[in-house]
Amino acid sequence: MENFLISEAIGDIAGSAYEGRTHRVKDYNKVKMFSSRAHFTDDTVLTFACAEAFIDNLDMTMNLWKCANEHRHAGFGSKFKLWMASHYPKPYGSRGNGSAMRCSSAGWLAQTEEECIRMAHKTAAPTHNHPEGFKGAETTALTIFHLKKGKDKDFIREQILDKYYPDWSNMKYADFHDTYTFNSTCAGTVGPAIICFLESEDYVDCIKLAISLGGDADTLAAIAGPMAYAYYKKMPDTLVYQAMKKLPDWMVDISRRFDEKVSTHIPDIL
């Protein structure tokens, strides 16, 4: 496998054309993967920033801050923008879904469950030092980690979804599709993203299910995309190619070096 980080970028780019346009996207059949409006957003900037910090052993806070400021119009939320503007960025207790959308590198790199949790918390800590912020990152990264290691959908539903987000545990996609609206918290995003993955048939189906929930479409798809890739192990080549063309050179470089690192990573806690 390769293009691990691209599995997040495709979801983000595809969803970007629909973010906050719930009325336009409830219809699955009308979702286009890459419309002309599609572009990478804050989700991808920060996903690549976290990945770069891990593979180059950089300070997580400073690398998130630097990368965000280099892409300041990527769609960051208002509180995150204040953090970006600070010369001494301090965590502000966010429980938003920003911690879940940027943590996929932890799931891909980790070799053990303990390492995965520790790395996920590291990606969240610079801004999302709230129990719900940490939980969103931990849940998302662990789902990717376990699927990468070969666990099945029953395991994810019983050992991850039921445990971390019991409010969503018996839910089916059809139960909440019509009523789901914009929600920028981890608690309102991670559970639905996992359910999109659980009910999907392949990678593209998962992304389209996430986008057609409406609301924070790019983030839902950015969170669900890596889960689907970790499980199905494939994405259409054309989408990978199209996504790469929309990313700046530094992200393409990180993607390539991250792929190498995933195949050679040795856990430092053993």
Ligand SMILES: [Mg+2]
């Ligand atoms: Mg976004």
